[in-house]
Amino acid sequence: MKLHKIPYGKHNITDEDIEEVVKVLKSDWLTQGPNIKLFEEAFASYVGAKFAIAVSNGTAALHLNALALNVKPGDKVITTPITFVASANCIRYCGGEVVFADIDPETYLLDIESVRRILVKDYKKEIKGIIPVNFAGRVVDMEAYRELANEFGCWIIEDACHSPGGYFYNKSGEKIFSGSGKYADLSIFSFHPVKHIAAGEGGMITTNDEKLYNILLNLRTHGIQQDPSKKHENHGLWYYEMQTLGFNYRLTDFQAALGLSQLIRANDGLKRRIEIANRYTKAFSDLSYIKHFSGDIEGHAYHLYILQVENRQELFNYLREKNIFAQVHYIPAHLMPYYKDLGWRLGDMPFAEKYYERCISIPIFPSLLDEEQDFVINTIKQFYADK
Numbered sequence: 001m002k003l004h005k006i007p008y009g010k011h012n013i014t015d016e017d018i019e020e021v022v023k024v025l026k027s028d029w030l031t032q033g034p035n036i037k038l039f040e041e042a043f044a045s046y047v048g049a050k051f052a053i054a055v056s057n058g059t060a061a062l063h064l065n066a067l068a069l070n071v072k073p074g075d076k077v078i079t080t081p082i083t084f085v086a087s088a089n090c091i092r093y094c095g096g097e098v099v100f101a102d103i104d105p106e107t108y109l110l111d112i113e114s115v116r117r118i119l120v121k122d123y124k125k126e127i128k129g130i131i132p133v134n135f136a137g138r139v140v141d142m143e144a145y146r147e148l149a150n151e152f153g154c155w156i157i158e159d160a161c162h163s164p165g166g167y168f169y170n171k172s173g174e175k176i177f178s179g180s181g182k183y184a185d186l187s188i189f190s191f192h193p194v195k196h197i198a199a200g201e202g203g204m205i206t207t208n209d210e211k212l213y214n215i216l217l218n219l220r221t222h223g224i225q226q227d228p229s230k231k232h233e234n235h236g237l238w239y240y241e242m243q244t245l246g247f248n249y250r251l252t253d254f255q256a257a258l259g260l261s262q263l264i265r266a267n268d269g270l271k272r273r274i275e276i277a278n279r280y281t282k283a284f285s286d287l288s289y290i291k292h293f294s295g296d297i298e299g300h301a302y303h304l305y306i307l308q309v310e311n312r313q314e315l316f317n318y319l320r321e322k323n324i325f326a327q328v329h330y331i332p333a334h335l336m337p338y339y340k341d342l343g344w345r346l347g348d349m350p351f352a353e354k355y356y357e358r359c360i361s362i363p364i365f366p367s368l369l370d371e372e373q374d375f376v377i378n379t380i381k382q383f384y385a386d387k
C-alpha cells in the first residue's frame with residue numbers, strides 16, 4: 001500500500017475554525033481583544049481552574065511563572081530530564097539553577113522518590129520549587145507532589161502542555177484534571193500545532209491563586225497598569241504606569257479565536273486519541289521486541305504514544321522509508337550541550353538515559369485514519385518479522 005506521509009502528530013483545522021479566525025481578521029481587534037477573555041474563561045472552565053491567562057506560547061507561560069514565583073539567581077528548581085527543554089529553561093531565564101531528578105521507568109514521569117532524596121539533602125534550603133511534567137499526556141499525581149512540596153516549603157509549576165483533558169484520582173477518589181489548580185500553584189499549556197488544541201503558537205496559564213493571577217496579568221504586558229483612578233496631577237485618562245519589568249507575551253485575538261474554536265472540539269479529539277491508543281495497546285501486547293509501551297491508562301491524554309523497542313534507530317529509519325514519520329521524545333535535557341556545560345553528565349540520570357535509548361513515538365492524532373494506523377502497526381510488525 002502506497003500511503004502519503006504519516007506524521008507522529010498533526011493539527012486538525014476545520015471550516016468552522018477558519019471562519020472564526022476570519023471573523024476576527026475583519027473586526028477591530030488583532031492583538032488582545034474580546035476573544036482573549038472568552039478563550040481564557042472557556043479554558044479555565046474546561047480544566048476546572050478559577051483563573052486562566054492566555055499568553056503567546058508555552059515557553060512564555062513558563063517564563064512568566066518563574067518570574068511570578070520570584071525565581072532568583074542562586075535558587076534551585078527540580079524538574080525531569082524527559083521533557084521539552086523549555087520546562088527547565090524557564091528557571092535559567094531568571095538566573096536560577098536547574099536540578100534534574102530521574103524518571104520513574106514505569107510511567108516515564110519525574111520520580112517523586114528521586115525528588116524527595118534531593119530535597120532531604122538540601123540543607124541550605126536552596127530548592128524553591130518543583131516542575132513536574134505530564135509527559136506524553138500521563139498526569140502526575142499532583143496531590144503527592146503537593147504534600148512533598150509543603151513538607152519542604154516549595155512551590156509547584158505543573159507543565160501540562162501534553163495533557164489538556166487528562167486527569168488522575170486523588171486519595172479521596174476525586175477526579176483531578178490537569179491544570180485544575182487544586183494542588184499546583186500554577187499550570188501551563190501550549191497551543192503549538194502538535195498539541196491537543198492548536199493556535200499556531202499560544203499558551204495558557206491556569207491557577208486558583210488570585211494574587212499570582214494579578215502578578216501574571218501585569219507581567220504579560222510590560223508590567224503596565226492602566227487604572228485611570230490612579231492618575232496623578234497633570235495626567236489625564238491616558239494615564240498608565242509601568243510598575244515592574246514585564247514583557248510582551250500577549251496572544252493575538254485571532255489565535256484566541258482559533259484556540260476557542262478548537263477547545264469546543266477538544267473532548268472529541270481526546271476521545272479519538274484514546275481510541276487510537278487502545279488499538280495500539282492491543283496490537284503491541286505480548287510482543288518480545290516491544291520492551292514497554294504507553295498502555296491503557298485511565299486519565300492519560302495521549303499527546304504521544306510511546307513504544308520502547310530493540311533496534312530503535314533501525315526501526316525509525318525503516319518507518320521513514322515507508323513514509324511514517326515517527327519521532328523521539330525526548331533527548332534527555334541534561335545531555336543537551338548547554339546543560340552539559342553547566343556540569344551535567346551521561347550517567348547522571350540512568351533511567352532517563354535508558355528510556356531514551358529505546359523510545360519511539362508513533363503516530364497519534366485525532367484525524368489519523370484506522371487504515372493509516374493499521375499500516376503503522378503492520379509496518380512495525382513487518383520490520384521485526386524480517387529481522
Ligand SMILES: Cc1ncc(COP(=O)(O)O)c(C=O)c1O
Pocket residue numbers: 057058059060083084086087133159161162189190191192201202203
Ligand atoms: C512539555 C512541554 N513544555 C513546554 C513546551 C513549550 O511550549 P511552546 O512550544 O508553546 O513554547 C512544550 C512544547 O513543545 C512542551 O512539550
